[in-house]
Amino acid sequence: MNKTFRLIRTMLKMQYSLAGKSSGEKIGYVLLAIFLIPFSGIIISVLNSIVETLYDQLAPSGNENALLGLLFVGMTIVLLFVSLSSVLSSFYFAEDIEGFIPYPFHPYQLLAGKAAAPFINLYVTSGVLMVPILTLYGIHSGAGFIYYIYALLLFLIFPVIPFTMMAILLMFFMRFANIAKNKDRTKVFAGLLTFVFIIGFNVIIRLNQNPEQTAEGAAQLIQQQNGLLNIITGMIPTAYFSTMALQNAKALNGLFFLLLLLALSVGTIFLFLTAGQKLYFKGVLGLTAGSTKKFNSGKVSKKIKTQPVFLALLLKELRIIFRTPTFFMQIVVQSLFGPVFLVVILVFESSSGSIGALGSMLEQFDGKAPLLLLFILTLFILGVNPASYSSISRDGRSWPANLYLPVPAKTVIFSKVMTAWLINLLSIILLAAVGLAVIQMPPALFIAWIILTFLASWFTSLVGTSLDLNDPKLNWTDEQEVFKSRFISLIALLIEMGTFGFIVLLLWNIDSLQSLWMTSLLLALLLTIAIGISHVALRKLIGTKFLKTR
Amino acid sequence: MITIKNVTKEYAGKTAVKNLDLVVPDGKIFGFLGPNGAGKSTTIKMITGILPIDEGTITVNGYDIASQSIEAKKLFGYVPDSPDIFLRLKGIEYLNFIGDIFDIPKDIRKEKIENLTKSFGIYEALDNHIQTYSHGMRQKIVVSGVLLHDPDVWILDEPLSGLDPKSSYTLKEMMREHAAKGNTVFFSTHVLEVVEQLCDEVAIINKGKLQFRGNMKEMKEQFEADETLEKVFLELTSNE
Ligand SMILES: Nc1ncnc2c1ncn2[C@@H]1O[C@H](COP(=O)(O)OP(=O)(O)OP(=O)(O)O)[C@@H](O)[C@H]1O
Ligand SMILES: [Mg+2]
Numbered sequence: 022m023n024k025t026f027r028l029i030r031t032m033l034k035m036q037y038s039l040a041g042k043s044s045g046e047k048i049g050y051v052l053l054a055i056f057l058i059p060f061s062g063i064i065i066s067v068l069n070s071i072v073e074t075l076y077d078q079l080a081p082s083g084n085e086n087a088l089l090g091l092l093f094v095g096m097t098i099v100l101l102f103v104s105l106s107s108v109l110s111s112f113y114f115a116e117d118i119e120g121f122i123p124y125p126f127h128p129y130q131l132l133a134g135k136a137a138a139p140f141i142n143l144y145v146t147s148g149v150l151m152v153p154i155l156t157l158y159g160i161h162s163g164a165g166f167i168y169y170i171y172a173l174l175l176f177l178i179f180p181v182i183p184f185t186m187m188a189i190l191l192m193f194f195m196r197f198a199n200i201a202k203n204k205d206r207t208k209v210f211a212g213l214l215t216f217v218f219i220i221g222f223n224v225i226i227r228l229n230q231n232p233e234q235t236a237e238g239a240a241q242l243i244q245q246q247n248g249l250l251n252i253i254t255g256m257i258p259t260a261y262f263s264t265m266a267l268q269n270a271k272a273l274n275g276l277f278f279l280l281l282l283l284a285l286s287v288g289t290i291f292l293f294l295t296a297g298q299k300l301y302f303k304g305v306l307g308l309t310a311g312s313t314k315k316f317n318s319g320k321v322s323k324k325i326k327t328q329p330v331f332l333a334l335l336l337k338e339l340r341i342i343f344r345t346p347t348f349f350m351q352i353v354v355q356s357l358f359g360p361v362f363l364v365v366i367l368v369f370e371s372s373s374g375s376i377g378a379l380g381s382m383l384e385q386f387d388g389k390a391p392l393l394l395l396f397i398l399t400l401f402i403l404g405v406n407p408a409s410y411s412s413i414s415r416d417g418r419s420w421p422a423n424l425y426l427p428v429p430a431k432t433v434i435f436s437k438v439m440t441a442w443l444i445n446l447l448s449i450i451l452l453a454a455v456g457l458a459v460i461q462m463p464p465a466l467f468i469a470w471i472i473l474t475f476l477a478s479w480f481t482s483l484v485g486t487s488l489d490l491n492d493p494k495l496n497w498t499d500e501q502e503v504f505k506s507r508f509i510s511l512i513a514l515l516i517e518m519g520t521f522g523f524i525v526l527l528l529w530n531i532d533s534l535q536s537l538w539m540t541s542l543l544l545a546l547l548l549t550i551a552i553g554i555s556h557v558a559l560r561k562l563i564g565t566k567f568l569k570t571r
Numbered sequence: 572m573i574t575i576k577n578v579t580k581e582y583a584g585k586t587a588v589k590n591l592d593l594v595v596p597d598g599k600i601f602g603f604l605g606p607n608g609a610g611k612s613t614t615i616k617m618i619t620g621i622l623p624i625d626e627g628t629i630t631v632n633g634y635d636i637a638s639q640s641i642e643a644k645k646l647f648g649y650v651p652d653s654p655d656i657f658l659r660l661k662g663i664e665y666l667n668f669i670g671d672i673f674d675i676p677k678d679i680r681k682e683k684i685e686n687l688t689k690s691f692g693i694y695e696a697l698d699n700h701i702q703t704y705s706h707g708m709r710q711k712i713v714v715s716g717v718l719l720h721d722p723d724v725w726i727l728d729e730p731l732s733g734l735d736p737k738s739s740y741t742l743k744e745m746m747r748e749h750a751a752k753g754n755t756v757f758f759s760t761h762v763l764e765v766v767e768q769l770c771d772e773v774a775i776i777n778k779g780k781l782q783f784r785g786n787m788k789e790m791k792e793q794f795e796a797d798e799t800l801e802k803v804f805l806e807l808t809s810n811e
Contacts, residue, residue, distance in 0.1 A: 568620070
């Protein structure tokens with residue numbers, strides 16, 4: 022046991038250590054924390070009013086626990102997603118495992134070590150979502166001391182089952198992925214398959230909640246206690262158990278459900294370790310091998326092409342992103358995640374008819390409002406894309422090549438900005454398709470939006486690359502470290518959303534400004550100014566940082 | 572020709588190279604020796620522009636690496652101590668990349684890639700990711716990249732350490748030919764036999780300071796004639 026803990030500590034240290042971080046980054050954390058305080062205040066007050074309203078509506082019929090049910094169902098889905106990406110990266114994409122294999126550890130010990138990082142992700146996620154809502158619910162229901170104890174215990178136990186389920190599923194998939202020839206590709210594919218699997222799972226849940234039927238049934242169900250809870254948690258028993266435990270915290274009944282959940286969790290941990298002992302090594306060992314093809318003569322001349330330096334650099338960047346599983350997942354898949362999620366939701370809503378109307382609704386607005394909303398949403402989606410703020414760090418130990426090869430620093434850096442812009446293009450295309458096909462955006466709005474989006478994409482690419490150049494993380498042993506425990510993403514988002522959030526708010530409130538064209542012209546102008554400033558800043562940074570980065 | 576003038580480098584308070592003066596002449600194979608941590612790689616990284624120079628200047632064929640970096644970098648080829656770069660690229664893609672950067676015409680590129688990789692025995696692996704290469708194969712692809720653009724000045728950090736005897740022989744022959752044409756070959760190593768076989772001149776560095784510079788004959792003369800090179804080396808680098 023002692024050894025297992027040591028292993029967990031070592032593995033976590035390698036990923037989360039603050040050592041070697043510049044003081045600039047440490048100051049960044051503090052600034053961030055200060056920024057987040059008012060922000061979280063706003064969120065909590067919004068949550069509070071939601072919980073209050075729902076509670077007051079549901080309580081008379083004795084259905085207030087449906088709120089908890091909804092929370093736990095929602096949490097299950099969110100936790101499944103978080104588990105998917107973090108298990109995949111920690112268990113399979115992180116290649117540090119090879120460093121541990123030569124030591125006498127049992128697979129289950131390594132598995133426990135590997136599970137630590139995903140668990141931190143899970144607890145952070147549920148800390149952000151579950152803790153405030155459970156607390157607010159407790160306040161509104163006037164719950165006693167035991168409720169809070171139970172809530173705390175549930176916070177600790179609840180993520181276990183989604184995690185173990187997802188991990189077992191993934192280990193099973195990976196066991197077979199490992200047989201394939203091109204392992205890098207298969208690895209990513211298996212990940213995507215699981216992703217699709219969960220979306221499918223969600224779809225099934227949503228289909229089972231046929232809106233009309235629900236509306237009909239709800240009237241009856243609501244008359245009986247727990248009626249609503251039963252349909253909400255029907256698919257996910259653990260959500261039901263958790264709700265019942267909290268609901269009956271005072272009674273023995275509650276303890277029974279809590280213990281039941283605990284027993285189940287322990288059971289699945291056991292199952293996870295057993296399955297891991299059998300499947301994990303078979304899935305992960307040798308998974309890092311790439312494909313090997315023989316090169317026969319004559320083929321070489323086909324593979325040789327001359328390109329301008331900028332294009333050569335750009336292609337190199339794109340190849341590395343698309344071929345490195347971690348980069349592919351974090352950059353490409355993640356940047357599509359938002360749009361895809363939007364599509365899934367929109368398509369569902371549109372089948373119930375509410376979205377089809379959205380297009381005509383937008384048409385009626387026809388002023389600046391829809392443009393401003395779309396703009397800020399797009400800026401957010403582009404802003405969270407890690408393609409830009411991993412620009413420099415991605416190079417890792419290959420970075421010195423940029424220093425000894427005779428390529429001007431600004432060519433290198435701008436090829437990276439261009440790469441980020443091109444990756445953004447993927448989500449833009451997807452969003453544009455949704456805008457045209459599903460929402461049926463009016464053409465004028467669409468054109469204004471797409472021009473602004475191209476500009477915004479260049480802006481976020483510049484900001485992200487500048488931030489990364491300012492303080493890159495090159496000494497990683499595993500690609501994960503490029504994205505983990507770096508708050509650079511939040512800083513980028515703060516800069517981008519901070520400036521343009523303010524501007525959008527301002528434009529929104531200027532009454533004399535109403536027309537779509539004036540607003541887009543103004544936004545385009547402001548974006549151009551922002552781009553100009555970022556260009557100057559980036560060039561300054563290239564001058565001061567480029568040669569000092571290693 | 573590489574000229575290092577009064578160069579000093581510190582890492583967070585610790586001096587890695589101190590007041591180094593060294594001229595690497597043309598037409599000779601120049602060996603750079605020293606125990607682990609002596610400052611060899613640090614010096615080489617300063618020559619190639621990877622590390623900023625704290626004090627002093629370095630020029631490559633007259634171009635200052637700090638102020639005329641692009642011109643200087645066009646003149647040399649560098650084999651780093653660790654060949655683990657661009658692992659996600661295929662061998663052929665890496666060579667093409669180097670070809671694009673140094674602007675090598677297509678027909679020359681094709682011919683050279685074929686010749687070089689065939690003589691190193693990595694031709695058949697060209698379509699595979701460098702990640703799947705062994706340590707020696709990775710070294711060979713990097714060396715091929717350098718030879719592809721045919722620079723005047725070769726700077727090699729322990730180029731022979733992972734190579735098998737045949738490839739090692741091939742590379743040594745290439746180094747000889749290159750120097751014989753009047754070019755500069757500067758390489759670091761620990762292996763004394765290599766020094767004995769290959770070098771026209773050597774510099775020995777220890778704890779960041781130059782201990783000795785001269786040709787092989789001078790080196791032995793400075794000590795009793797019957798001493799082996801190993802003894803000389805040990806004596807020169809012993810801690811006072
Ligand atoms: N990135 C670094 N940060 C701090 N100190 C460093 C760094 N790189 C090297 N050093 C220190 O500088 C000194 C010289 O290192 P260098 O790599 O130049 O040695 P070397 O002669 O190449 O050794 P080897 O034969 O082992 O390759 C060593 O004392 C080393 O500890
Ligand atoms: Mg060295």
